Amino acid sequence: MTPNKEDYLKEIYKLGGSEELVSNKQISDTLKIAPASVTEMLGKLNREGLIKYEPYKGSRLTQEGLRVAFSLVRGHRLWEVFLTRHLGYSWSEAHEDAELLEHVTPARLTLRLDEFLNYPAYCPHGNEIPHTGGQVGSTSLQTLDNLSEGKTSHIRKVTEEKELLDYLQGLGIEIGNAVTVVSFGAYEGPLTLDLNGKRIQISYKAACQIYVD
Ligand SMILES: [Zn+2]
Secondary structure, three states: OOOOOHHHHHHHHOOOOOOOOOOOHHHHHHHHOHHHHHHHHHHHHOOOOEEEEEEEEEOOOHHHHHHHHHHHHHHHHHHHHHHHHHHHHOHHHHHHHHHHHHOOOOHHHHHHHHHHHHOOOOOOOEEEEOOOOOOOOOOOOHHHHOOOOEEEEEEEEEEHHHHHHHHHHOOOOOOEEEEEEEEEOOOEEEEEEEOOEEEEEEEEHOOOOEOOO
């Protein structure tokens, strides 16, 4: 599926685009789209007044662009809570179906969903659910690979990507778990972790996608 306009707006928002300029490179890296296609789409979004695009510098969301991105992100994360909490979805299943639902959820339904779920603050993967129009996710967290050996921290969020989510859930990782790096494998080898008192091994690549405080 090729990302549509809404996916671009959502990505720009997640990259901080309600407050600062997001470069074309950042967008093409996260959406895994060729730079030429990204430039073309940004031109379109600029003409439609959804972003302010400054050539060679980057893009920022306009008020209208922010409104769209905000409701997508909010809808996505609320659906994820609903699907995992009430329908027994796994982490990756919830993310996958929320990607579809976010584009077709009217504002009224989002409001009711939020109320029904009792206003959750985070999605199952630890991402903040925005409740006002501002930017979320700016709190400073570090990734697990940056933790020093022997230091205990807590898992706050993980990157939402299908294979990664299945891998992490398979290892028994949960948001809020206490985690200590017991040792680092040589040359970016696997990390040995103490997870809530249990020893597990995790790939270095996955450790770079786990955020701790
Ligand atoms: Zn999520």
